[in-house]
Structures are given as structure tokens and as C-alpha cells.
Amino acid sequence: MSKEITKVSNSVIGRLPMYYRFLIYLKNNGINKISSSSLAEKMHLNASQIRQDLNCFGGFGQQGYGYNIDYLIDVISSILDLTNLKNIIIVGAGKLGVTLVHDIDFQNLGFKLFGVYDNNKDILGTSINNNIIQDISNIENLKTTIDVAVLCVPKEYAKQTTVFLTKCGIKTFWNFTHQDLQIYFNDIIVENVHLSDSLMKLSYKHKHKHTSK
Amino acid sequence: MSKEITKVSNSVIGRLPMYYRFLIYLKNNGINKISSSSLAEKMHLNASQIRQDLNCFGGFGQQGYGYNIDYLIDVISSILDLTNLKNIIIVGAGKLGVTLVHDIDFQNLGFKLFGVYDNNKDILGTSINNNIIQDISNIENLKTTIDVAVLCVPKEYAKQTTVFLTKCGIKTFWNFTHQDLQIYFNDIIVENVHLSDSLMKLSYKHKHKHTSK
Numbered sequence A, B: 001m002s003k004e005i006t007k008v009s010n011s012v013i014g015r016l017p018m019y020y021r022f023l024i025y026l027k028n029n030g031i032n033k034i035s036s037s038s039l040a041e042k043m044h045l046n047a048s049q050i051r052q053d054l055n056c057f058g059g060f061g062q063q064g065y066g067y068n069i070d071y072l073i074d075v076i077s078s079i080l081d082l083t084n085l086k087n088i089i090i091v092g093a094g095k096l097g098v099t100l101v102h103d104i105d106f107q108n109l110g111f112k113l114f115g116v117y118d119n120n121k122d123i124l125g126t127s128i129n130n131n132i133i134q135d136i137s138n139i140e141n142l143k144t145t146i147d148v149a150v151l152c153v154p155k156e157y158a159k160q161t162t163v164f165l166t167k168c169g170i171k172t173f174w175n176f177t178h179q180d181l182q183i184y185f186n187d188i189i190v191e192n193v194h195l196s197d198s199l200m201k202l203s204y205k206h207k208h209k210h211t212s213k
Helices: A012-029 A036-043 A045-055 A069-079 A095-103 A136-141 A156-168 A195-208 B010-028 B038-045 B047-055 B069-079 B095-103 B136-142 B155-167 B195-208
Strands: A086-091 A110-117 A131-135 A148-151 A172-175 A189-192 B087-090 B112-117 B131-135 B148-151 B170-173 B189-192
Touching: A012 A036, A012 A045, A012 A069, A012 B131, A036 A045, A045 B038, A045 B112, A086 A095, A086 A136, A095 A110, A095 B095, A110 A136, A131 A136, A131 A148, A131 B136, A148 A156, A172 B195, A189 B195, A195 B010, A195 B170, A195 B189, B010 B047, B010 B069, B087 B095, B087 B195, B095 B112, B112 B136, B131 B136, B136 B155, B148 B155, B155 B170
Parallel strands: A086 A110, A086 A148, A110 A131, A148 A172, A172 A189, B087 B112, B087 B148, B112 B131, B148 B170, B170 B189
Antiparallel strands: none
């Protein structure tokens, strides 16, 4: 399958998590099969877009029969690597870090929350949802490979924290700092989260009364 | 300008906040003009994509001269309605609500944070960053028009909270509940935030070593 996957465009990849969420929702509601047109209606998308997207992975829908939901979930889950457990750490145990520990279902997304780190002596040793906040300097001496770091430090510390973490061998970052790390680092893998982008889109929709999704 | 704007596709609108952020960053670094190729390099995008996007709004770049940053900021800001102050409330003052009060620069995004609401008697009257947490039932009696509600309630309360808020006249929602509201409501404006989608995308990038943005 991997040969096919490398041809898939970024915009299709960008939509896969949304398909995945909806398919899990349908499965949890006892639905086993769905047509692209029903899926389109539920997701407020275009049916031909959905067929086009899902056909990138080998056309596993059958005309007049619909998609097998379990199968689709398995395939998308494999493409997104959700079943292969990777170690993730949270760096920065401020309000945002604490919220993520509570709100993100890491396990079901293919991640094991290995630890929460900070450099604030006042909070080291306290715990968030059974995760003891540890000193960031401990990361240097870990015997376990850490796959991903969630950056929840203030923007002004983003660069130096990333320098440190890359020296510890971490190359993949879920970046909440609003600092564009790719200006400074060429060989890292980053997914940036900018909640303000989402609010700006809402502002546009509000002005133009866009009731569609 | 509004005639032109209504023709703009959702995907272009989706990229405008990103342009806006970068242009503000450049302006704050004393840069007044930029070519589409330099902007493309900084943003890890394709120059022809940028030219195409920005030309939707009337081609205000000049060949061999570059875009005037102040002008672009003004135009995008007007399209996204960032200068027209709208009233926003946060509903749900748990960890996520508190994080948003601290981390989102509402004022600079065209919003006035009018109030923070919850129904938990234990926290009513306490304050977050100078915003006193008020009883959610007070929203019914507000004399001020509320433009947008940020939904930070648990998923299982999302529907009933939205029913209540729509009765109070609110039609636009920044939805963090992971509940698909558009199943139940036809005439509301919603921007959904799914942080897990972003983590799934990172999982894909990590597996395939995508170092591009």
C-alpha cells in the first residue's frame, strides 16, 4: 500500500482525520456500510470529492453498495499510523499543557503520553491526571526513544526549547507556540496549531453568514 | 469589494488567516514590501498559489515590485472582518475555557470578550484574567447583542447549551465540544475545532518523514 500512499496529496491527507472521526462516529452508532452520498450529506461535503479522496487508496467502495466502514477505518488508521503506538511528551505544563493532558485522547490516536515536562521548580513533582511533572533536563537522559514533543512553552522560549529537544534526538513537534520553527530548523517535522486562524475563519463566516460547514 | 469577495472559494478563505499572520510578522519586523516568491519561501508555499490567492481580491501586487504589506494587511483584515469589533462570550469555564481566556488575543482578532459563563456554582463569581465567571442563565437577560459564543462545555452538554444560546439570539459558534452541531441545527454558523485532527496529520507526517510544512 505504501507506494500508493506517497502519491496522495497533502489536501487529501488533511481531510483523512475528518473522515476517520465520522467513520468512528458511524461505527459507534451501529452503522456498517455507507454510500458516498450519505457520507457527503452527514459531513457537509461533496459526494464526488469523497469518492475521489477515498479512491486514492485503491477504490474500496462498490457502486450501489457503499463503503464498508470497518474496512475504511482500518485503512485510514493505517495510513495515518494510528495503531502503531509512538511515545509523545508534553513540554510546558502551563494552562495549555494541562488542558491537552486532560482533553486529548492520545492512546486512541496512536500515542503513549510518556511524560510531562517543565522547568518551573514550583510545579515539578506535582501531577496532572496521574502524570508527574518532571524537570525538562531529564529528557537528555531518557533511555526511551521519544517520537514527538508537544510544544506548550511560551513563544519566546520556543526556539531554545526546540534546540534542546532536537539535541535529545526528537525531530517531530506538535507546535502550539506560534513561533515558526521552520525558519530555524530544516530537518524537523512540524504541525503548527494556530487557534486564531480558526477564529478568523469564523469571523469571515459570521460576516458573510456562511451556514455551511 | 464585497462583490468580488463572495466569489472567493472556501480554500482561499482558509488560507487568508495564515497570510495575515505572516504579513503582521513581516510588518513587525520592519518590512514594507515583499514579492510573492519571498513570501512563498517564508511560508513554505508555492509562489503561483500565493499570486493566485491574492489576485482573487483584485491583483494588488505589481510585477517586479512586490506586494505592499500594509495594504495587503488592510484588505485581508477587511475581508476577515477583523477591525469591526464583535461581542464574544465563552461558555464553559473549565480548563479549556480558562486557557482560551488567557491565550487568545480576542481584541486583535476583532472580538470583545464580553463575558465568561458557566453553571458550576463552585466557580461562579471567581475570576479569570479579570473576567468574573457568571451564571449561564444570565445570558437570557443581556441587553447587549452577543455575536459569537465559544462552546467549551463537555460534549454531552453541547446540544442543550446550543439550544439555549440560540434561544438567546446567538447564531455563531466557535465549537470546541467535538459534537457536530449541524446535525441538529440548520441555521447556525459554526467553526469546529478538532485538535485531534491536527495530531493525526502529524502522525502521518512523522511516519512519512514529511519535513515540509
